[in-house]
Amino acid sequence: MPGIGPKSAQRLALHLLKRPDAEIEALANALLEAKSQVGQCRQCFHLSAEPLCSICQDMRRDRQTLCVVTDSREVIALEKTREFRGLYHVLGGVISPMDGVGPEALTIQQLVQRVAGRSPSTPQEIQGGQPSTQASNLPKIKEVILAIGPSVEGETTTLYIAQLIKPFTKVTRIAFGLPVGGDLEYADEVTLARALEGRQELE
Amino acid sequence: MYLQQLQLKQFRNYAEQTVDFCAPKTILVGDNAQGKSNVLEAIELLATLNSHRTHRDRELVQWGQAIAHIQGTVTRDAGPAELGMTFRQKARRTVAVNGQSLRRQLDGLGILNAVQFSSLDLDLVRGGPERRRAWLDGLLVQLEPVYAHVLQQYNRVLRQRNALLRAQAKRLRGEAVTGDRSTPLLPETDANTDNQALWDAQLAVAGARVIRRRSRALTLIAPHAQTWQQQMSNAQEMLQLTYCPNVPLPAEDAETKIPSQEIVQQAFLAAIRAKATAEYHQGMSLVGPHRDDISLEINGQPARQFGSQGQQRTVVLSLKLAELMTVESVIGEPPLLLLDDVLAELDLTRQDRLLSTIQDRFQTVITTTHLGAFDAGWRSGSQVLEVKEGALRSPSLS
Ligand SMILES: Nc1ncnc2c1ncn2[C@@H]1O[C@H](COP(=O)(O)OP(=O)(O)OP(=O)(O)O)[C@@H](O)[C@H]1O
Ligand SMILES: [Mg+2]
Ligand SMILES: [Zn+2]
Numbered sequence: 001m002p003g004i005g006p007k008s009a010q011r012l013a014l015h016l017l018k019r020p021d022a023e024i025e026a027l028a029n030a031l032l033e034a035k036s037q038v039g040q041c042r043q044c045f046h047l048s049a050e051p052l053c054s055i056c057q058d059m060r061r062d063r064q065t066l067c068v069v070t071d072s073r074e075v076i077a078l079e080k081t082r083e084f085r086g087l088y089h090v091l092g093g094v095i096s097p098m099d100g101v102g103p104e105a106l107t108i109q110q111l112v113q114r115v116a117g118r119s120p121s122t123p124q125e126i127q128g129g130q131p132s133t134q135a136s137n138l139p140k141i142k143e144v145i146l147a148i149g150p151s152v153e154g155e156t157t158t159l160y161i162a163q164l165i166k167p168f169t170k171v172t173r174i175a176f177g178l179p180v181g182g183d184l185e186y187a188d189e190v191t192l193a194r195a196l197e198g199r200q201e202l203e
Numbered sequence: 204m205y206l207q208q209l210q211l212k213q214f215r216n217y218a219e220q221t222v223d224f225c226a227p228k229t230i231l232v233g234d235n236a237q238g239k240s241n242v243l244e245a246i247e248l249l250a251t252l253n254s255h256r257t258h259r260d261r262e263l264v265q266w267g268q269a270i271a272h273i274q275g276t277v278t279r280d281a282g283p284a285e286l287g288m289t290f291r292q293k294a295r296r297t298v299a300v301n302g303q304s305l306r307r308q309l310d311g312l313g314i315l316n317a318v319q320f321s322s323l324d325l326d327l328v329r330g331g332p333e334r335r336r337a338w339l340d341g342l343l344v345q346l347e348p349v350y351a352h353v354l355q356q357y358n359r360v361l362r363q364r365n366a367l368l369r370a371q372a373k374r375l376r377g378e379a380v381t382g383d384r385s386t387p388l389l390p391e392t393d394a395n396t397d398n399q400a401l402w403d404a405q406l407a408v409a410g411a412r413v414i415r416r417r418s419r420a421l422t423l424i425a426p427h428a429q430t431w432q433q434q435m436s437n438a439q440e441m442l443q444l445t446y447c448p449n450v451p452l453p454a455e456d457a458e459t460k461i462p463s464q465e466i467v468q469q470a471f472l473a474a475i476r477a478k479a480t481a482e483y484h485q486g487m488s489l490v491g492p493h494r495d496d497i498s499l500e501i502n503g504q505p506a507r508q509f510g511s512q513g514q515q516r517t518v519v520l521s522l523k524l525a526e527l528m529t530v531e532s533v534i535g536e537p538p539l540l541l542l543d544d545v546l547a548e549l550d551l552t553r554q555d556r557l558l559s560t561i562q563d564r565f566q567t568v569i570t571t572t573h574l575g576a577f578d579a580g581w582r583s584g585s586q587v588l589e590v591k592e593g594a595l596r597s598p599s600l601s
Contacts, residue, residue: 095398097367103398152359152409156401163397 045090045107047072062086064142070094094153115141115165146173172201204536205566208276213265215241216593226586227563231570233590239570243541249275249286250317260290277315280536286314312348316530316538320523320545328506328515332496342526343420346533350416357409364402365487372486403475411467413492414448418461421446427525435517435556440501449494450474524560540567547576554578
């Protein structure tokens with residue numbers, strides 16, 4: 001498990017073995033329940049217990065701006081900056097042939113549909129399932145911000161996505177202040193906020 | 204540039220050692236396996252963040268210990284700086300400048316510059332192309348530290364692209380075994396092609412950066428190497444250093460002008476297209492600076508095949524002196540010179556030539572097993588330190 005070294009793992013295991021059966025069962029059930037309840041938001045693929053995550057449900061947010069990230073951890077990091085009021089799209093990784101991850105393993109197809117306006121975009125549409133004529137008149141996505149870390153794989157993913165969605169919308173990317181080769185996750189909030197301000201349109 | 208002090212803690216066979224360098228030349232004398240090269244390795248690490256002996260940090264940590272620390276106090280024209288590195292048995296290293304831990308380790312480059320010369324450097328002439336690429340890359344990192352990042356990016360893209368090609372080749376073989384005879388001879392046209400085109404473009408962009416920088420470094424160093432070879436051979440030998448990029452570069456308009464990034468990228472992509480079928484079938488990248496070489500010719504003949512032993516030695520010395528001059532002219536300050544066991548291998552004429560070149564301008568650290576192995580000129584005004592079982596001390600007169 002991430003963040004737990006061999007010593008801690010041993011301590012945890014020994015501790016659990018000493019607990020009464022009932023307690024272990026409760027813990028196991030809690031884990032199973034959490035696993036079955038927490039899924040992905042149908043629209044943005046952020047972690048969510050509901051079909052639609054709290055961010056996508058929030059009608060006060062700007063529904064015309066999308067921020068594309070690789071991972072739910074980055075949604076959480078970006079939310080802490082309070083700089084961004086639009087919606088997200090979580091890719092679930094970056095293109096990496098070394099790890100056997102091609103574009104089809106990510107939520108890129110869903111992103112293209114979202115941007116092309118071929119998927120429902122309001123909570124009513126998604127939950128009700130009835131396509132209202134009004135909804136289709138809603139303003140479409142005006143800007144997609146690509147906030148993918150500047151690693152080699154992130155760069156390739158950024159270029160791949162940009163080339164697919166450019167026909168539909170304005171595409172920008174965050175560029176400033178991020179440590180080269182670094183992960184978005186490790187950038188501090190100030191850096192991230194500045195990076196969002198300094199975003200640039202992709203040529 | 205002057206390295207004033209070096210501290211070693213639990214580094215290799217040193218438990219705790221402080222070395223104060225108090226003369227332009229320091230001679231480390233001692234028997235085999237006492238720790239002479241370990242001191243040079245620590246300096247090399249501070250200068251390049253790399254050791255030519257190992258890529259594994261844990262080997263640097265004294266046996267039985269968890270961490271090792273080395274620190275150098277450097278004076279430069281711009282002022283003093285303290286550069287520290289901490290190596291760990293089981294975790295990533297950290298690099299610190301003036302006590303501040305760096306977020307990007309590459310930012311620790313360029314504080315200390317050093318040129319190394321050891322008996323292994325004869326491989327520069329005799330060894331394969333990878334040895335010469337490593338030498339040129341090492342020089343480039345000294346000249347422009349950002350090159351370390353440029354090269355790292357290229358290698359990463361290369362590995363990803365190789366993985367993609369390998370997977371495709373595997374699929375191709377799988378189809379050839381199970382399917383009919385209609386195996387495609389050229390890459391399929393589907394989403395994969397888009398994906399590969401992107402990696403091609405990334406490789407060309409990252410590769411062109413490497414190629415242009417290597418080309419530029421070579422135009423800087425080649426004239427120096429030529430001059431030195433001429434001097435040491437009494438004007439008998441003409442040393443020609445030529446960059447041989449694997450991607451053929453378009454004919455240059457002016458004599459030494461390096462084509463633009465854009466033009467090199469185009470040439471790179473054209474070379475990829477020319478090899479597309481071979482790459483597709485072999486499942487690996489056949490084009491790019493990972494296949495570069497540098498040719499060394501004496502009077503028009505390849506030094507590797509036709510040079511005598513003595514000539515080859517002279518070529519290596521010329522290359523090292525040229526490296527020293529190139530770093531000095533680009534950095535604006537003389538770098539350190541690290542001579543590991545190499546001085547005794549040079550004849551007296553070449554020892555003299557080296558001595559008169561470095562004088563007191565280049566701070567030099569020399570290792571040897573015998574003080575008597577080289578000319579007395581080297582000893583005068585030098586600081587001598589005895590190395591024994593992981594400890595340094597000034598020799599007693601008794
Ligand atoms: N991680 C380590 N911990 C402790 N000792 C080590 C470690 N790595 C190497 N050594 C020891 O360091 C010594 C080698 O030191 P070094 O290479 O500096 O020798 P040297 O004085 O240059 O010898 P030579 O004259 O043969 O080149 C060996 O005795 C080796 O066992
Ligand atoms: Mg040695
Ligand atoms: Zn959502």
